[in-house]
Amino acid sequence: MITGKNYIGSQLIAGGDKVFKTFNPQLNIHNPWQFTEATTDEIKLATAIAHHAFLSFQKATGKEKALFLRTIAEEIMTLGEDLLDVYCQESGLPKGRAEGERGRTIGQLNAFADLVEEGSWVEATIDTAIPDRKPLPKVDIRKMMRPLGTVVVFGSSNFPFAYSTAGGDTASALASGCPVIVKSHPMHAGTSEMVASAIIKAAQKTNMPEGVFSNLNSSGIEVGVQLVKDPLVKAVGFTGSINGGRALYDLAAGRPEPIPVFAEMGSINPVVILPDALKQNAQKWAIACAGSVTLGAGQFCTNPGLILGIKNDDLENFSNQLANEILKMDPICMLSPSIHKNYEVNKDSLSSQQGVQVVAAYDKNDKPNYAAQKIVTVSGKEFLKNTVLHKEVFGPFSMIVQCENKAELVAVLNALEGQLTGTILGEETEIKTFNDVVDALGNRVGRIIFNGMPTGVEVCPAMVHGGPYPSSSDSRFTAVGIDAIKRWVRPFSYQNWPNDLLPEALQNENPLGLSRLVNNIQTTDSI
Missing domain, CATH: 3.40.309.10 (Aldehyde Dehydrogenase; Chain A, domain 2)
Known part of the structure; x- marks a missing residue:
C-alpha cells in the first residue's frame, strides 16, 4: 500500500502542504498516488533520530548487520508483483528490466552481508609495542576502519531499484555501520516508499535502532539542500547529472564542517x-x-x-x-x-x-x-x-x-x-x-x-564504477562492488589501549578470525 507519506524511522508522517504525483511515461498520464514533501521539521527529526541511531548502530557486529541486510532482501522479494507493477508505472520500463534490476539489488544486499559477516573489510592493522627500542620505545598502535555517521542517499532517476532506496549506496552505507536517509527521486516516489517499507520491516525484525533508516519525499531541490546542510549529516551519495552532483559537492564543501559527496555524474564513455x-x-x-x-x-x-x-x-x-x-x-x-x-x-x-x-x-x-x-x-x-x-x-x-x-x-x-x-x-x-x-x-x-560494449556493469569485487572528474567526484572510489563500502568509513587508530577494551577486530586473540596485517605480515593468527 502506498500512503504518500515520509518514513521517518518507522513512523509514517506527512505534515506538509506541498504535494506531487509521479508520472506514467508509457500512458503519458499522472499516476494516482499523491505524495507529501517532507517539511523542515520532518527533515530535522530524521537527521536527529539517525544521529541517535548511529551511537549504537556503529557498534553492531558483522553478523548483526549481515542479518539486517539479508532481511531487507527478503522483505523486498515479499513485496512481489505489486512492487514490480509500481516500478513499471513510474518508470515506463518493461517488467523484465524491473525483475533484472530487483535481482541486482538483492545481489548487492547479499554481497555486502557476506562482506561484513566475514569482517576483514575493516582492514585491521596492528603494530605491537617495542618498549626497549632505542633511542625511543615504540608504542602499540592498532588501526581499523570506523563509520562516518549519517549518510544521505539521493535516489537516481534511471535505476529505481539498484541506485535508489535500497541500492548500492544504501546497502554499502548500512554495511559500514552508517544510518541512511534516502531522499527519494520524485519520478519514482511510490517505488521508493514500498522499498522503504521493506527496509523498515527488516530493521524491526532484526532489532536495529529506531532511525537507522528514513525515506523522505521531495518534488524539487529544497529537501536535498536542507539535508546536505544539516550538521548531523556526515556524507552524501548521489547518482545523476553533473550539474546536480556539482551543486551538492559545493554545498557540502561550504559547510562549517565540510563533508564528502560521492557523486557519480556524467559520462560519454x-x-x-x-x-x-x-x-x-x-x-x-x-x-x-x-x-x-x-x-x-x-x-x-x-x-x-x-x-x-x-x-x-x-x-x-x-x-x-x-x-x-x-x-x-x-x-x-x-x-x-x-x-x-x-x-x-x-x-x-x-x-x-x-x-x-x-x-x-x-x-x-x-x-x-x-x-x-x-x-x-x-x-x-x-x-x-x-x-x-x-x-x-x-x-x-x-x-x-x-x-x-x-x-x-x-x-x-x-x-x-x-x-x-x-x-x-x-x-x-x-x-x-x-x-x-x-x-x-x-x-x-x-x-x-x-572488445566489448560499456553498457552492463558487473557487480563484483573487481568492478570500478567511477573515474576522473566529472564522471565521479572522487576517482579513488567505486560506486559498485564491495569496495563501495570504503566511501563511508575513515581510518581510526588506538594507541596503547588495553586489549580487553579494544574492538574484537584488534584484540590479540583475534576472536573474529580476521585476516589482519600484524607487524607488516598478513595473518589470521592471534598475537
Missing part, C-alpha cells in the same frame, strides 16, 4: 575502433554499437556517446552499417517527459554545431516520451576546437569522431573530460602499435574495456 577492427569486423561492431547506444533508450550512465576512429574508407563503411542498424530499431519510452524534452534539446544542440553531419536519424516516431535515436559525425579537428561537442546527451545518441591520424586520436582522448569507461575495439596483434592510444584512454577513465 568513448569507444575507440582501431583500423584492423574496422577492416575485419565492421558489421559485428556496428550491430554491437547500435544495441549499446539504444539500450534502455540510452538512459544508462555507460551509454557509448562517442565513437572514435581514424578516417578512411573502413570507418566510412562502419558508419554506414551503424546507420543501417540504428534505423532498424524501434524507439523506446524514456523515463519522463522532462528527460525526453532534455534529450531532444541536447540532441538538436549538438547536431547543429559547426562541422557536425547527421549519419542516421530515426524519423518515424510519433509516440510521446519515446526517444528517436540519432548518430552524427564530426572531424577530430572540429571536436578539438569545440568543447560543446564533449557534452553528454542522455539518450540514444552517439557521435562518430573521424581523426586524421593516430596523433590526432591521442589528442582527442587527452582533451576529454573524465569518464566512467573507455573501450578499445581491435585485434590483439595491433594493440602494441597503439599503446599511446591505450595509455591516453586509460588516463581519462575508471574502467577500460577490450
